[in-house]
Amino acid sequence: MTEFMGVRDAVRWVSMRGIEPIVTELVEYLEQDFRRWGEFDKAPRVAKYTPLGAIELMPTCDAEFYAFKYVNGHPSNPARGFQTVVAFGVLANVHNGYPVFMAEMTLLTALRTAATSAMAAGALARPDSRVLALIGAGSQSEFQALAMRAIVGIDTVMIYDRDQDAAEKCARNLKPMGLHVTVASSAAEACAHADIVTTCTADKSVSAVLTDNDVRPGVHINAIGGDCPGKTELDPAILDRGPVFVEFPPQTRIEGEIQAKPADFPVTELWKVLSGLAPGRTDPDQVTIFDSVGFAIEDFSVLRYARDQARGTDYARPIDLIAEPEDPKDLFGLIHVLSPVK
Numbered sequence: 001m002t003e004f005m006g007v008r009d010a011v012r013w014v015s016m017r018g019i020e021p022i023v024t025e026l027v028e029y030l031e032q033d034f035r036r037w038g039e040f041d042k043a044p045r046v047a048k049y050t051p052l053g054a055i056e057l058m059p060t061c062d063a064e065f066y067a068f069k070y071v072n073g074h075p076s077n078p079a080r081g082f083q084t085v086v087a088f089g090v091l092a093n094v095h096n097g098y099p100v101f102m103a104e105m106t107l108l109t110a111l112r113t114a115a116t117s118a119m120a121a122g123a124l125a126r127p128d129s130r131v132l133a134l135i136g137a138g139s140q141s142e143f144q145a146l147a148m149r150a151i152v153g154i155d156t157v158m159i160y161d162r163d164q165d166a167a168e169k170c171a172r173n174l175k176p177m178g179l180h181v182t183v184a185s186s187a188a189e190a191c192a193h194a195d196i197v198t199t200c201t202a203d204k205s206v207s208a209v210l211t212d213n214d215v216r217p218g219v220h221i222n223a224i225g226g227d228c229p230g231k232t233e234l235d236p237a238i239l240d241r242g243p244v245f246v247e248f249p250p251q252t253r254i255e256g257e258i259q260a261k262p263a264d265f266p267v268t269e270l271w272k273v274l275s276g277l278a279p280g281r282t283d284p285d286q287v288t289i290f291d292s293v294g295f296a297i298e299d300f301s302v303l304r305y306a307r308d309q310a311r312g313t314d315y316a317r318p319i320d321l322i323a324e325p326e327d328p329k330d331l332f333g334l335i336h337v338l339s340p341v342k
């Protein structure tokens with residue numbers, strides 16, 4: 001039987017465990033998988049772009065498991081009463097192709113994206129980083145802030161969103177968590193004393209949410225909201241200032257901030273830094289940029305982790321997803337049993 005973790009189960013699990021303990025463990029799973037990058041089958045995700053957004057399938061596999069995620073990105077959705085990003089996904093056994101775990105992945109995506117940002121910042125930001133600027137205060141924002149505290153140790157969050165209500169929502173959610181939180185009136189103000197800047201805005205446009213002047217020396221940037229053709233967040237001049245780190249170059253060159261740059265623009269793959277095969281930050285005054293678009297291996301890691309967490313608990317339950325006739329050649333026999341001829 002396939003085990004299923006639905007939204008109610010995921011909400012109970014995250015509420016009981018807490019976001020920061022989960023992110024801390026999830027980063028261990030992510031690091032394990034990034035360090036064995038060569039074992040995975042990799043391809044850019046399969047995307048359907050429409051005027052209102054993107055619908056994407058994100059597959060990958062190793063020798064044991066195959067995983068895919070269905071995810072959308074519709075920046076105009078909140079104005080119409082829907083979320084920008086929703087998702088679900090599946091983990092299957094490679095040896096027989098049977099799905100073993102299926103999960104809601106709207107929450108799991110927020111957790112894995114936050115954990116990936118924090119893992120990148122842990123490797124690339126200055127170790128004394130304490131102040132995070134969050135540009136964009138929607139669904140991903142609180143997860144990003146808490147992951148950055150869990151992994152990097154930030155204690156202060158400066159929030160800017162062009163929607164004041166969203167910024168105040170984020171501040172309201174984060175203040176009880178013990179962070180020093182301030183709502184800024186511009187991206188420049190939010191970044192004025194920031195050690196790490198995370199841009200997590202949603203707009204189907206080539207934007208300069210962050211201008212070159214907003215970025216002071218020594219800052220680490222996680223740019224997570226520029227993740228599809230024609231949807232970017234950074235002034236391209238910022239990319240010239242520092243080393244740019246990416247997940248999977250063939251996908252990032254299509255979807256990431258570097259789509260604004262020539263096809264041979266130099267990038268470093270994050271897995272190489274995490275494996276000790278490439279340098280990360282080499283100077284405290286350097287600007288480091290993680291041009292994140294979200295890659296299938298991150299979803300593989302979070303599905304693997306959630307399955308391990310749910311095993312032997314009531315956070316997942318068997319679902320009747322795959323027809324399993326006793327005789328594997330007699331699928332028809334199932335129907336015959338249910339509908340005997342009169």
Ligand code: NAD
Nearest residue numbers: 084136138139140161162163166200201202225292293294
């Ligand atoms: P959301 O719609 O809930 O929130 C986005 C926020 O950005 C909104 O509050 C909006 O007002 C704000 N915003 C838009 N343009 C802005 C601007 N110019 N300046 C300041 N604020 C601005 O979306 P979300 O679910 O939080 O996702 C944020 C972004 O992250 C989306 O673009 C999404 O596609 C992307 N994303 C990336 C990954 C990844 O792995 N890289 C994963 C998940 C989501």
